[in-house]
Each structure stands twice: as structure tokens, then as C-alpha cells.
Amino acid sequence: MLGKSIAVLRKKKNMTQRDLGKALGVSTSAVAMWETGQREPDTETLTLIANYFEVSIDELLGREEIPSDKVFTDQIPPEVNVFFRDFLSAPEERKEEMLRFWRFIQENEKHRKPGDKQGE
Numbered sequence: 001m002l003g004k005s006i007a008v009l010r011k012k013k014n015m016t017q018r019d020l021g022k023a024l025g026v027s028t029s030a031v032a033m034w035e036t037g038q039r040e041p042d043t044e045t046l047t048l049i050a051n052y053f054e055v056s057i058d059e060l061l062g063r064e065e066i067p068s069d070k071v072f073t074d075q076i077p078p079e080v081n082v083f084f085r086d087f088l089s090a091p092e093e094r095k096e097e098m099l100r101f102w103r104f105i106q107e108n109e110k111h112r113k114p115g116d117k118q119g120e
Contacts, residue, residue, distance in 0.1 A: 002041075002062070005059070007035040013053075023078055024085075026041075046060065048081065048085055
């Protein structure tokens with residue numbers, strides 16, 4: 001069921017296995033093996049797949065139905081997926097450091113004047 005779900009979601013986005021592999025930071029053959037049921041993604045990659053397609057893991061595993069009218073966002077750039085994969089696999093200390101930096105950026109943006117460019 002998982003492989004079929006991945007294939008359906010990929011095709012709905014008009015993506016090739018290569019496109020999906022690149023977006024997730026995995027090989028084309030890994031995507032092909034998932035879709036044919038020869039292998040299954042690890043837990044971390046399963047989470048990346050669910051996040052990428054904006055569905056729950058339960059939907060991917062066939063426990064919940066994937067709505068046919070599900071709206072997908074534009075393809076997420078590969079570097080963003082690499083960032084999320086690195087974040088998910090980072091030690092807790094590193095995750096906290098990354099989150100503190102993100103909060104710092106958000107706080108600085110709150111104090112921007114309307115005419116200022118982002119990052120000024």
C-alpha cells in the first residue's frame with residue numbers, strides 16, 4: 001500500500017521517480033524500490049515523504065484515504081528538503097540551536113519598518 005500511495009502522489013504532481021528522488025535527497029532506484037514494494041523508506045524518510053506531499057503518515061500507509069482533490073504546493077526546492085532532512089537527523093542540541101536562530105530571525109523581522117527589505 002505504501003508504494004502505491006507514493007506512486008499515486010508522485011504522479012499527481014506530474015513528477016518522475018528521478019524528480020521525487022532529487023526532491024527527497026535519495027536515488028531514483030530507492031523511489032522505484034519503494035513504489036514496487038521491494039523496499040520501504042526508513043522512518044525519517046517516511047516523514048519527509050509525508051511532509052513533501054502534505055499528507056499524514058497514516059494516509060501514506062493506507063490507514064486514511066488520500067483525498068483526490070488534495071491541493072499540492074509547488075515543488076519544494078531540493079536544498080530545502082536537504083535542510084529538513086539534516087534538521088530531523090540532528091542531535092537535540094543542534095536542533096535547539098537551529099530553532100533559536102530561526103526565532104532570532106523571526107523576531108528581527110517583526111521590528112522591520114514597512115519600507116525595509118528583508119534582512120535589513
